[in-house]
Amino acid sequence: MYDKRCNKRRWHQVFVKQSSMKIILLGNAGAGKSTMARCLIGSSNIARLSLDEIAWSEGKERKPLGESIRTLRQFIEENEDWIIEGCYGDLIEAAVPYCTELRFLNPGVEVCVKHCKLRPWEPEKFSSAKEQQAIRGSTYPMGSRV
Numbered sequence: 001m002y003d004k005r006c007n008k009r010r011w012h013q014v015f016v017k018q019s020s021m022k023i024i025l026l027g028n029a030g031a032g033k034s035t036m037a038r039c040l041i042g043s044s045n046i047a048r049l050s051l052d053e054i055a056w057s058e059g060k061e062r063k064p065l066g067e068s069i070r071t072l073r074q075f076i077e078e079n080e081d082w083i084i085e086g087c088y089g090d091l092i093e094a095a096v097p098y099c100t101e102l103r104f105l106n107p108g109v110e111v112c113v114k115h116c117k118l119r120p121w122e123p124e125k126f127s128s129a130k131e132q133q134a135i136r137g138s139t140y141p142m143g144s145r146v
Contacts, residue, residue, distance in 0.1 A: 045081075047081065
């Protein structure tokens with residue numbers, strides 16, 4: 001799928017030629033981690049893990065850290081090339097010894113907030129757009145302009 005926010009060909013040429021791709025993308029919600037991950041992966045068969053998937057139980061409760069770290073290490077061991085994205089310092093710290101590159105995305109608070117407000121429903125994370133909106137606590141409807 002083409003993402004107009006990145007020059008897929010450029011990212012693909014620069015980064016996929018590495019012998020091993022083990023990249024961590026660290027940044028706040030709305031910083032562009034998922035977009036950058038899609039750009040770096042392009043059409044390659046590179047595994048991607050959003051730390052949201054392993055950090056949270058159903059609803060708003062954080063999983064025990066040990067459980068999340070076990071899942072993280074299993075992902076790292078099972079995949080030769082990978083991109084991990086998230087904002088959880090404790091999980092990033094556990095993954096850093098295995099990465100070849102760590103990128104900190106920091107476009108600024110205003111940009112992150114704007115991106116979060118414009119974010120479409122993420123069915124891989126939420127059962128409905130209404131649930132996503134409730135969990136994020138947004139007072140703005142998704143897709144609204146800031």
